[in-house]
Amino acid sequence: MPDNSPQVKLEGVKRLGGTIFPCEPTAEARVATCAQVQRETGATLIHPFDNAQIIAGQGTVGLEILAQHPHVTRILVPLGGGGLLGGIAVAVKSKAPHVQVIGVEPEGAAEAWVALERGHVTPLADGAHSIAEGLLVTIGQRNFQIVRSMVDRIITVSDQEIAAATRQLVTRARLIVEPSGATAVAALTRYPELSGDTVCVVSGGNVDLSRLMKIIAAE
């Protein structure tokens, strides 16, 4: 785990019996540390998003949305590695192809949006920057293929819009949500035409209260 992970995330892993191997908060360090742990311990890698079973598991979110809100016409999903978006797209398009599935990326980490334009995935030249640090990963290859064939659209939101949506979810919906989890709601500010029978997926909530206060105060 990146050594700047929120305390609540570290505590959650420990509570579930996990052993934490810290690393620097860069993609290179993550990959290198992960490979080293595999070598030293014989552990099997389960990729957090570029893995067929993880994608399928996250797709159950789509099935739940269809079951609980059958009249939904549009689903907005935060987009980072693309597992959640990809899984929801596969599930929803197989059951209800008329329902729009839209991915929402931070402007400063719009790798999937750029990848769709270019037709292939390449890291951003200037790196990825956003308060939505859970989305600062490059979309997986499997996820990119799914997104390209099944997702209707990718849109972007600014950090300011993300902070405003986080504040709204905290003060109005009384949810503890990290900025990454608020991106889909942020999209409704920039694109009001997307509201209606729309479901915004709010995931996740790994944020320390002290940081949450700062985000809300700064907005």
Place this chain on the structure above:
Amino acid sequence: MPDNSPQVKLEGVKRLGGTIFPCEPTAEARVATCAQVQRETGATLIHPFDNAQIIAGQGTVGLEILAQHPHVTRILVPLGGGGLLGGIAVAVKSKAPHVQVIGVEPEGAAEAWVALERGHVTPLADGAHSIAEGLLVTIGQRNFQIVRSMVDRIITVSDQEIAAATRQLVTRARLIVEPSGATAVAALTRYPELSGDTVCVVSGGNVDLSRLMKIIAAE
């Protein structure tokens, strides 16, 4: 409103177009200020809990629980003025009399529990004290009659148990909840035999994040 009300509560009232008349945070000051506002403005008093329509409205929480969780055997409800508990009891007992309805009070503000023992409502000699400040009101007369005839049991929880339940709801369920709202969950710590097909009503969430952090840190 008491002049020590949380900022989030004041902002909520303003957002909804309300005019705030501040008063000292005592029962006497509330009653006196309210009477004065009525005299000066001709406003009609709608009592926040000792009012038949308010009680009926809060009873819809009970109907929702029965609709969403038909196998429920027990409902735990925070108890202050008694409107929420009374309403839920009337609704649930009329539809599903076998379902237990239990009120949960802070130990330091157990006026309803004492009233049940004595057979009538009297303010506590030493006043009411608890971190669950939303429950520091004396049970209403109507509510007491309902509680006496329809509620199965009243139980109490300590401030420490309330703080621990608040922490659990924040860090595990990712809900912003005030201590008053966490009392029903706190009861499951002290009375584990009450778990099972049990629903705990979690209401409300009028707490500033800075105070929430202190409660969680102190626990």
